[in-house]
Amino acid sequence: MSVDFQAVQWNRAKLIYDGILIAAVALFVSGFAAIHWQLHPPNSTPDAIDIWIRAFGTCAFVMLTIVLAIGPLARIDRRFLPLLYNRRHFGVLTFLVAAVHAWLMIQWYLAEGSLANLPAELTNFADYGKFIGFPFKLLGIAALLVLFLMAATSHDFWLAFLTPPVWKALHMMLYLAYGLVVMHVALGIMQGERTLLIPLMLVAGFGTVAGLHLFASLRERKTDRGQPLTADGWIAVGAPHDIPDRSARIVAAPGGERIAVFRDGAEIGALSNLCAHQNGPLGEGRIVDGCVTCPWHGYQYRLADGCAPPPFTEKLVTYRVRVNRGMVEVDPHPLPPGTHASIRYSRGSRGAA
Amino acid sequence: MTRSHRTVHRLLWPALAIVVALGFTLALALRPPPEPPPAAGDSKS
Numbered sequence: 001m002s003v004d005f006q007a008v009q010w011n012r013a014k015l016i017y018d019g020i021l022i023a024a025v026a027l028f029v030s031g032f033a034a035i036h037w038q039l040h041p042p043n044s045t046p047d048a049i050d051i052w053i054r055a056f057g058t059c060a061f062v063m064l065t066i067v068l069a070i071g072p073l074a075r076i077d078r079r080f081l082p083l084l085y086n087r088r089h090f091g092v093l094t095f096l097v098a099a100v101h102a103w104l105m106i107q108w109y110l111a112e113g114s115l116a117n118l119p120a121e122l123t124n125f126a127d128y129g130k131f132i133g134f135p136f137k138l139l140g141i142a143a144l145l146v147l148f149l150m151a152a153t154s155h156d157f158w159l160a161f162l163t164p165p166v167w168k169a170l171h172m173m174l175y176l177a178y179g180l181v182v183m184h185v186a187l188g189i190m191q192g193e194r195t196l197l198i199p200l201m202l203v204a205g206f207g208t209v210a211g212l213h214l215f216a217s218l219r220e221r222k223t224d225r226g227q228p229l230t231a232d233g234w235i236a237v238g239a240p241h242d243i244p245d246r247s248a249r250i251v252a253a254p255g256g257e258r259i260a261v262f263r264d265g266a267e268i269g270a271l272s273n274l275c276a277h278q279n280g281p282l283g284e285g286r287i288v289d290g291c292v293t294c295p296w297h298g299y300q301y302r303l304a305d306g307c308a309p310p311p312f313t314e315k316l317v318t319y320r321v322r323v324n325r326g327m328v329e330v331d332p333h334p335l336p337p338g339t340h341a342s343i344r345y346s347r348g349s350r351g352a353a
Numbered sequence: 354m355t356r357s358h359r360t361v362h363r364l365l366w367p368a369l370a371i372v373v374a375l376g377f378t379l380a381l382a383l384r385p386p387p388e389p390p391p392a393a394g395d396s397k398s
Contacts, residue, residue: 132383165355172358175365179373186380194387202377210370217363224356257356279354 017086021093028062029055029097049108054189056101058201061185063094064178065205072216074295078284081295088154091174095151098144105137136188139180146177156277164279182206226254234322234329237261240268240345243328248292250283253332258283259319261330262292262303269303269342270319270330277314305340318342 032055042048067090073080109115118137121127127135150171152158159167182202190198227235235251243249243263250273252258258273260283271292273283280296287293291300291309301308306316315337321330323345335341354362 131379132385165358168354168358169361172361172365175369179369182373183376183380186377190380191384199377199381206370206373206377210366210373213362213366214370217359217366220359221363224359252356274355279358281354 014086014089018089018093021090025059025063025093025097028059032058044111046108046111049104049111053101053104053108056097056104057185057189060094060098060101061181061201061205063090063097064174064181065209067091067094068174068178068209069212072212075216075220075281076212078295084296085298091147092151092154095144095147098147102140102144132187132191134187136184139184139187143177143180143184146173146180150174150177159278164274164277168279178206178209223250223252223258226252226256229253229332230324230329234324234331235259237321237328237330239326240323240328243268246287248283248285250281251330256332259330259332260292261321261328262287264290264303266344266346267303267342268321268323268328268345270321271301271303271306272316272318272334274316275299276308276316282316304342305338307338 029052033051036051036054040051042051067087070080070083070087070090074084106115106118109118122135122138122141124135127133150173153162153167153170162170182205185198185202190202230236235253237243237249237251240263243261246262246264248260248262250258250260258281259270260273260281261268261270262283264287271282273281275282275294275296277294277297277299280294280299282292282294282301285293285295287303288300290302292303293300299308299314300312301314301316306318308314317334317337318339318341319330319332319334320341321328321343323329323343
């Protein structure tokens with residue numbers, strides 16, 4: 001949506017978000033290390049490094065859990081949408097914290113004078129046949145590589161270059177990374193430490209994320225099944241005033257993509273539910289300053305024709321709408337992006353404008 | 354999200370949850386027993 005290229009488009013909201021994020025990470029890591037230091041004072045340099053390894057590793061796990069919970073939470077409850085606004089910075093910071101965890105691991109080997117043991121551990125192929133004793137560090141390295149790929153392609157340049165559907169599919173690898181991290185911890189530190197905290201952290205974290213994703217997707221299943229069609233193949237949406245003013249009702253034809261049917265006073269229009277930016281759910285947004293506004297990052301489109309207001313150039317597909325016997329109906333066949341398709345209705349109107 | 358992404362979500366999360374839950378349970382159940390505490394005489398050395 002930008003006119004001039006900027007590497008990162010900072011604004012006040014993003015700066016506040018990032019400031020809180022960095023402060024929380026610093027507080028978590030230093031607090032974790034301080035408590036551990038008190039409970040188990042280190043006797044050597046490797047022991048001290050080990051505390052920082054645990055602090056950054058735990059922080060990365062917690063951050064990854066939160067990052068993965070934000071998406072379904074925002075789909076379940078709109079109050080979580082502000083967390084989604086700058087989620088990419090959260091993800092990049094998660095990669096950096098995980099990278100520090102890995103770097104400290106190498107420092108630990110150096111302090112022990114046994115750096116050669118690391119490649120030896122990873123190339124002892126007999127261990128790959130074991131379950132307990134599996135080279136768990138490899139799982140962590142694989143997860144770190146996925147996080148790196150996510151961070152490296154997080155910029156809007158890659159989003160535009162790869163297209164939103166491909167970019168989104170690529171970024172779903174993060175789910176796999178989370179599974180790898182859980183097993184990295186379960187086959188690593190959990191094998192040597194008898195504390196209940198580690199299994200509890202894994203169960204609570206993974207259980208929450210998996211539960212939220214399953215709940216959110218099952219709840220949306222009904223919409224995806226689609227609405228029944230009228231005799232002439234249109235989708236019945238409801239009475240005009242069933243659509244909240246300056247908001248939308250989301251409908252879908254069986255097997256089709258979702259359509260956001262907005263009402264702005266007496267104007268009714270239907271657009272693709274997919275924002276051109278990141279395929280965000282436009283129908284969960286509102287009309288702000290006369291434009292349909294995506295709830296994820298604020299991209300805007302005119303209700304009448306699905307075009308972003310000048311000087312921006314994004315266009316969405318639109319759909320024909322009509323008021324038939326007091327009911328709003330939408331034609332599930334999309335019109336070319338940018339086609340004018342909204343109508344104005346008045347009480348008692350019986351047909352499309 | 355597109356319809357196909359939501360379908361992938363609906364298939365992927367149950368599968369991932371089952372695999373991870375199984376792996377985690379095995380990792381917990383097969384943990385080696387804790388090392389015995391050092392004998393009293395050892396602590397003097």
